[in-house]
Every structure is written in C-alpha cells, then in structure tokens.
Amino acid sequence: MAKVIVVTSGKGGVGKTTSSANFSSGLAMRGNKTVVIDFDVGLRNLDLIMGCERRVVFDIVNVINGDAALSRALIKDKNCDNLYVLPASQTRDKDALTLEGVGKIIDELKLTFDCIVCDSPAGIEHGAFAAMYYADEALVVTNPEVSSVRDSDRILGILAAKSKRAEDGKDPIKEHLLVTRYNPTRVAAGEMLSVDDIQEILRVPLLGVIPESEAVLQSSNSGTPAIHLAGTDVSEAYKDVVARFMGEDKPMRFVTSEKVGLLKRIFGGR
Amino acid sequence: MAPPKAAFKFMNATLPMFVLHLQTTDEAVFRDQVRARVGQAPEFFQATPVALSLAALADSDYLPDWAGLCSFLRELGMCPVGVMDASPAQTEAALAQGLAHFPDRVARKPAGSESGPAQPLEPSSAQEQELVAGQGELSLGDAQTTSRAAEAGKPDGSPSTLASAAAMATSAAIAVPPAPTSGERRPALVIDKTVRSGQRIYADGTDLIVLAVVSAGAELIADGDIHVYAPLRGRALAGARGNANARIFSQSMEAELVSIAGNFKILEDVPAALKGKPAQVFLDQDKIVMQPLGALRTS
Numbered sequence: 374m375a376k377v378i379v380v381t382s383g384k385g386g387v388g389k390t391t392s393s394a395n396f397s398s399g400l401a402m403r404g405n406k407t408v409v410i411d412f413d414v415g416l417r418n419l420d421l422i423m424g425c426e427r428r429v430v431f432d433i434v435n436v437i438n439g440d441a442a443l444s445r446a447l448i449k450d451k452n453c454d455n456l457y458v459l460p461a462s463q464t465r466d467k468d469a470l471t472l473e474g475v476g477k478i479i480d481e482l483k484l485t486f487d488c489i490v491c492d493s494p495a496g497i498e499h500g501a502f503a504a505m506y507y508a509d510e511a512l513v514v515t516n517p518e519v520s521s522v523r524d525s526d527r528i529l530g531i532l533a534a535k536s537k538r539a540e541d542g543k544d545p546i547k548e549h550l551l552v553t554r555y556n557p558t559r560v561a562a563g564e565m566l567s568v569d570d571i572q573e574i575l576r577v578p579l580l581g582v583i584p585e586s587e588a589v590l591q592s593s594n595s596g597t598p599a600i601h602l603a604g605t606d607v608s609e610a611y612k613d614v615v616a617r618f619m620g621e622d623k624p625m626r627f628v629t630s631e632k633v634g635l636l637k638r639i640f641g642g643r
Numbered sequence: 644m645a646p647p648k649a650a651f652k653f654m655n656a657t658l659p660m661f662v663l664h665l666q667t668t669d670e671a672v673f674r675d676q677v678r679a680r681v682g683q684a685p686e687f688f689q690a691t692p693v694a695l696s697l698a699a700l701a702d703s704d705y706l707p708d709w710a711g712l713c714s715f716l717r718e719l720g721m722c723p724v725g726v727m728d729a730s731p732a733q734t735e736a737a738l739a740q741g742l743a744h745f746p747d748r749v750a751r752k753p754a755g756s757e758s759g760p761a762q763p764l765e766p767s768s769a770q771e772q773e774l775v776a777g778q779g780e781l782s783l784g785d786a787q788t789t790s791r792a793a794e795a796g797k798p799d800g801s802p803s804t805l806a807s808a809a810a811m812a813t814s815a816a817i818a819v820p821p822a823p824t825s826g827e828r829r830p831a832l833v834i835d836k837t838v839r840s841g842q843r844i845y846a847d848g849t850d851l852i853v854l855a856v857v858s859a860g861a862e863l864i865a866d867g868d869i870h871v872y873a874p875l876r877g878r879a880l881a882g883a884r885g886n887a888n889a890r891i892f893s894q895s896m897e898a899e900l901v902s903i904a905g906n907f908k909i910l911e912d913v914p915a916a917l918k919g920k921p922a923q924v925f926l927d928q929d930k931i932v933m934q935p936l937g938a939l940r941t942s
Contacts (some may be wrong), residue, residue, distance in 0.1 A: 530861075
C-alpha cells in the first residue's frame with residue numbers, strides 16, 4: 374500500500390525542500406518507487422535542488438487542469454532510477470491546487486509508486502493545507518529555535534484536526550520530528566535549543582537530527598541532494614533518517630559535540 | 644487624602660443570549676409567527692436581549708427593514724442588540740440603525756485552511772460539551788450546536804421558524820446549554836491529546852480536564868474549573884461565564900495567561916517559586932492568586 378508522506382514545518386527556511394529532496398532520494402536508493410511533489414506553487418524550488426529545472430515542461434497545475442497527462446509531467450531523477458519529481462508551477466496561482474485535483478493525482482500515483490512525498494510550502498495557507506490533506510505520515514521539520522518550534526506545534530495541531538484522515542475519523546497521521554540545522558556546539562553554548570528541549574515542547578517521536586553543514590548549501594546550488602555526497606555528515610544523517618523511517622533501529626548521531634568529533638575521526642572528517 | 648477609587652472597570656464576560664434566526668423574507672409571515680410564539684410565553688421574552696442572525700438569508704440581497712423589525716421586537720418586550728451572520732450590505736444597514744455587529748460565527752466559504760469547513764464534531768456522550776480543535780477562529784460544528792440548543796430551548800418542541808437558538812454574546816459564539824431546568828451536573832470535558840499552539844478548547848458549562856501538554860499559544864476555556872495534569876504552557880481561562888469560585892490547577896505551571904471570571908493576569912514570567920511546579924490559581928476579591936499546590940499541608 375502506497376504511503377503519502379508530507380514534509381512540513383509551518384515556518385519557512387527550515388529545510389523542508391532540502392529534506393524532501395534528500396528523504397525521497399534516500400527512499401528511492403533503498404528500492405522504493407518514489408515520487409516527490411512540489412506543492413509550493415508560485416515559487417518552485419524543488420526542481421532546482423533536484424537539478425532538473427531545465428527539464429520542467431509540465432507541472433502539477435497543468436495536470437490538475439487537464440492540460441497534460443500525469444505521466445508527461447513526471448520527471449525522472451538524474452541520480453536515482455526509482456525517483457520521479459512532480460514540479461510546481463511558477464506562474465500559476467496557488468488556488469489552482471484544488472483538493473479534488475490533488476486527490477486525483479495522489480490516487481493515480483498510488484497505483485504505481487510506493488512512497489509519495491509531498492513537499493509543503495511554508496505557512497498554513499492553501500498550499501500547505503493541500504500538501505498535508507491526504508497524508509498518512511508527516512515529517513515535521515524543525516530548527517532548534519523557538520519560533521520554528523512554535524510553528525511546528527501549530528502545524529501538528531492542524532495535522533491532527535484538518536487532514537482527510539481526521540475528517541474521515543481514521544487513525545491520525547503518524548507524526549515524525551526531524552530537527553535540521555542542528556549545531557551541537559552552539560547547543561552546548563546555550564545558543565540553540567537542544568533536541569531534548571524540542572521534544573519536551575512538541576512531544577513527537579524523533580526521526581532524526583540533521584547537523585548544520587556547508588555541504589547542504591553546496592549540494593543545493595549544484596542540484597545534487599546532499600545524501601549523494603558520500604562521507605558527509607549530512608548524507609549519513611539523512612540515510613539514518615530513511616533507515617529509521619523504514620523501521621530500522623539506528624542510534625541518534627550528530628546530537629552532541631563529542632560524538633561529532635568521534636565520528637569525524639571514524640569517517641576521516643571532511 | 645486617599646487616592647480616588649476606580650470609577651469603572653472593564654471586564655470580559657461571556658453572557659448567554661438568544662439569537663433570532665430570520666428564515667423568511669416575507670415580513671408579514673415572520674411577524675405572525677414570532678407573535679404567535681412569543682404569545683405562548685410572553686413573560687419569558689420580557690427585557691431579553693436578542694441578536695438577529697441572517698445566516699439563512701445572507702446570500703440573498705434581501706435588505707430587512709431594521710428599524711421596523713426592531714420596533715416590532717421591542718413591542719413584544721425583546722431588546723434587539725445586534726446582528727450576526729449577515730452580508731456586508733445587511734450589516735451596514737443594521738449598524739445604521741444602532742445595532743451592534745457580532746463577528747461572524749459561521750465559516751462562510753472554505754478558502755484555505757484557516758477558514759476551512761468546520762471540523763465535524765463527534766456527537767460525544769456528554770452532549771453539551773464541545774471540543775474545538777483546529778483553527779484560531781472558532782469554527783464550531785455550528786449547525787449541529789445551534790440546532791441542538793434550539794430543540795432544547797423550545798418549550799413545546801414543535802418545529803418553528805423562530806428558532807430560539809441560544810448563543811453567546813461573543814465572537815466565540817458557543818451554544819449555550821438549555822435553560823437550567825434540572826439541577827443535573829454536566830460531566831467534565833476530558834482531553835487526552837496534546838493541545839497545540841493555535842488550538843482552543845471550550846468546556847461549555849462544565850470543568851475541563853486535560854491529561855496532556857497544553858502548548859504555548861493554545862487556549863483552554865471552561866465555565867468551571869480547569870485541571871491540567873501535565874505542563875500548562877498556554878492560556879487558561881476558568882469561570883468563563885463569571886464563576887468567581889472557579890480555579891485552575893496544573894501539575895506544571897508555565898502558563899502565558901490565566902484568567903478567572905474575567906480577571907486575568909498575563910504571566911510574562913511565571914514566578915520562579917511556581918514555574919514548572921504544581922500550582923493552583925484562584926480569585927481572592929478580584930485579585931488573581933497563584934499558589935503552589937501542597938502549600939496548605941505545611942501550614
């Protein structure tokens with residue numbers, strides 16, 4: 374049975390799109406037939422991070438409006454055989470994302486794919502609502518910073534109350550916490566919230582911690598998700614996240630500054 | 644010379660009120676039926692504040708004769724005070740006649756998540772309780788709530804165009820329980836899930852018990868007491884309908900704001916002696932008192 378996973382956060386700039394790109398790549402690398410959908414109609418970033426911006430011809434709004442068949446809008450990822458990207462439109466209005474139209478697309482994708490990753494836009498407006506409405510599971514991306522945690526809390530409330538699962542009275546969306554841009558040294562110095570602080574506030578099972586890293590920026594600019602940059606801590610962290618999502622038991626890494634030092638020695642640093 | 648005594652104070656109150664729903668544009672029919680209904684219990688409507696709801700007619704371009712309508716209602720003893728759920732044109736005309744405007748209760752059109760369709764409420768075993776989860780704007784299962792109150796409010800239970808649905812005179816607009824005919828006590832509203840930022844829960848006419856964290860930015864409102872057997876980080880308003888004996892209890896007091904019967908205290912910083920500790924909040928002669936739990940035992 375295909376899984377619909379929304380990557381959401383409420384706040385912008387916390388790493389939703391980066392996480393969507395890496396998470397969906399990781400799922401595909403493990404043999405899951407995966408599609409990642411960009412719901413940020415009007416801004417359209419996912420295709421840049423996936424490095425397929427020049428191959429975008431049709432987008433999700435074209436599919437909803439019936440201008441193009443879904444199969445023509447899907448773009449095959451350049452790094453993974455099992456991964457496809459459904460890009461957002463840059464020119465259309467967000468209101469083009471009707472719940473009905475999105476539902477049709479997701480139902481059609483469920484026939485061929487194992488995992489459908491929905492990259493939500495920031496905010497709690499229509500686009501974010503459309504991205505999470507059909508979700509079975511949610512990755513709530515949070516930075517170790519109070520406003521991001523507050524927004525995640527808000528999103529968790531909306532996930533629990535407004536999704537299709539909630540409306541149909543089914544089991545609630547399974548929630549996962551993904552802490553990104555984590556810097557253990559700054560946490561130790563009291564400049565950032567710790568993972569424990571965040572969990573104390575949100576009380577959602579922790580799926581993983583992604584360390585703050587320059588590799589993320591480089592990979593975004595080069596259009597290759599960081600998970601493909603073997604040996605970097607970000608790549609390892611995202612692989613752990615995917616492994617845990619698939620049900621493996623992996624100890625948390627990159628959480629304390631000593632541990633990073635240890636791992637750096639093991640992996641030979643950067 | 645003693646400082647002058649405060650000449651006034653503003654307090655927030657949530658008062659019960661009748662809402663008269665207009666369901667026809669035919670004023671003659673309307674007047675006949677209202678007159679007949681009020682005639683059955685003329686005492687009941689004496690000096691009663693009434694809000695006029697145009698929910699059923701807001702989509703039409705019907706413009707009621709507000710002045711005529713008001714004097715008609717006053718004739719029957721009622722005091723029309725405001726209008727709600729009306730179209731902008733209807734509202735404007737009502738304002739011109741000195742009526743107040745109650746902010747909309749009915750989520751009009753699902754445009755985006757904020758004003759999305761009211762969340763369907765499970766008819767709980769405790770019928771009067773309402774759990775409002777989701778958005779800041781209180782979008783209740785409105786039809787359900789008001790119709791239930793309407794049934795309860797009718798003396799004879801017959802169908803009627805004058806739905807004597809009761810509602811609260813606030814933007815919160817939560818159905819008021821039927822007139823206190825019996826001394827029966829409502830069971831407390833028990834919430835066992837985290838109350839997230841932006842969510843609001845109202846225990847109508849009863850106590851509220853929360854067994855999970857109440858996040859910063861969440862709001863608990865109860866007509867009775869509020870108990871939180873977990874950290875309370877949001878706002879808690881007990882005795883929302885003026886019960887000055889209501890109290891707030893929390894296993895870990897970290898609230899942003901506490902209020903009892905309209906007297907509120909903003910807690911920019913919870914006193915260090917109480918922060919994160921079991922504490923209670925009560926009212927002592929209009930003053931909010933916060934006290935650690937267990938303090939009584941030692942004294």
